[in-house]
Amino acid sequence: MGPNIPEEQSKLPIPGVQHLIAIGSGKGGVGKTTVAVNLAVSLASSGHRTGLLDADVYGPNVPLMMGIRETPQASGERIVPLEQYGVRLMSMGFLSHDDRPLIWRGPMLHGVIQQFLRRVHWGELDYLIIDLPPGTGDVQLSLIQTAPLSGAVVVTTPSDVSLEDARKAVQMFRQVRVEILGLVENMSYLIAPQSKERIDVFGSGGGRRTAERMDVHFLGELPLDPEVRVGGDTGIPVALRNGQDPHARAFHEVAEKMLTRLQETGGAQGPSITIED
């Protein structure tokens, strides 16, 4: 890949890409990648041209969860994204094939994301979903500042610690004026196998209340279910199933709400490219 792109160009729109949507969380392990993968698959299955950029360069999990690990080909100066389930993909996991963790500093990370955004031949996309690494530190800040985002989705679990960290994530996006499309509560409840009764392991309504308190939209609750985990581990996301399946439906509904919010917010590509006349 070529040299880094200068800072002042980092907010420029990506030609052909309509909307960039970041998936973030305060806490790790709450299901960001699971949500990112299943939302991308949902969007693609409903006919939207969709890409998924794995911005977790330290721990890229998109290749596993999308069931693909190949080496992308170059085309001239650019990299051709892989494609799986109708979703165009780029991940550090496609470029480094051993299990050693990558130890990269902020400025290098900045470069990688710019390269992934601008030197990958994404082509025409309606939505490019970006799976962020966990946390609200400098790394995440720099990532979201280097992409012309239309909006962000914050993922949480219903536990108090996760909700607390979700609030930090909301603040982080607000700090850099990224529109928050909404909060998703993952691992919200269990469905009892026999009775099909809903069990609220962590109490109920925490995500919705946190969202209301922060004046953020609530995009829905996703069940805690072994099938979701197995879907991730086997690279066959549950959202691939047809709309009758309750797991698939839960993700499809969140995807639809997210798109509705995007329309409501006008979906501008970041504040810095608004042209006033």
Ligand SMILES: Nc1ncnc2c1ncn2[C@@H]1O[C@H](COP(=O)(O)OP(=O)(O)OP(=O)(O)O)[C@@H](O)[C@H]1O
């Ligand atoms: N709703 C769910 N039901 C069951 N298992 C889930 C659910 N959501 C996520 N998981 C599982 O929990 C684990 C963590 O999920 P995931 O990797 O998506 O989280 P993450 O927030 O991206 O983590 P990290 O912070 O490390 O990037 C995975 O094994 C995943 O399959």
Ligand SMILES: [Mg+2]
């Ligand atoms: Mg992840």
